[in-house]
């Protein structure tokens with residue numbers, strides 16, 4: 036039974052990030068490998084180590100790859116990387132720095148020894164065989180909602196332990212596990228200028244809107260999204276001067292609290308389906324031809 040629950044939770048975690056980048060822009064960098072019909076996730080999913088190149092986030096969060104990635108150490112003074120078998124604790128140097136900085140803050144919170152860090156990116160980024168649509172360019176991080184009570188988990192424990200859900204009523208509200216520490220952590224996470232946006236379930240955003248005092252500008256970066264109740268997802272801006280990296284459009288002005296309330300209202304009272312809605316477009320596999328040309332170079336580099 037325990038095992039069954041763990042499997043379900045793992046599936047929920049995997050599903051959490053699949054749709055979050057639907058509006059990510061396409062890379063504007065040149066694509067020259069237009070005839071390369073190889074399936075990108077099979078190639079990037081097989082890369083076991085980073086490329087020996089200067090660090091570079093290439094393309095968009097959901098259509099890109101990364102050169103010269105660094106690996107978040109599996110265990111640090113204030114963090115542990117989880118699910119080591121996935122080999123997704125790779126990212127751009129700015130991302131690894133950010134995670135370590137945020138984990139030091141987390142360790143100051145009552146009941147938190149630091150952070151349990153979920154998926155970042157593959158060693159050379161790119162599309163994945165399972166899970167996320169984004170996390171491709173080394174700038175996305177999933178952080179578990181489960182407060183770490185110890186940082187000496189074995190590799191096996193890190194495969195087996197599940198995070199915990201923070202939601203009630205399909206995400207319209209937070210549940211009793213949600214705490215002021217979670218709000219303090221998300222506020223600190225969003226207040227960092229390296230951050231572009233953070234995805235979390237709608238009920239959490241509304242809770243933070245209701246509880247925030249003083250400066251509310253950080254709330255703008257907290258974006259309601261599907262899933263994201265076992266973890267929250269931090270997305271960083273393109274590093275300064277990285278010309279191959281494609282940013283997402285900034286969130287609309289304002290704290291976004293009204294928008295989050297609309298999400299909640301739609302969960303509680305789902306609108307009737309629109310009879311004129313076009314059928315959803317089937318998603319085509321990302322071929323090498325669709326990725327920036329640099330991604331082929333990165334794949335082939337030592």
Ligand SMILES: [Zn+2]
Nearest residue numbers: 052176177268
């Ligand atoms: Zn994610």
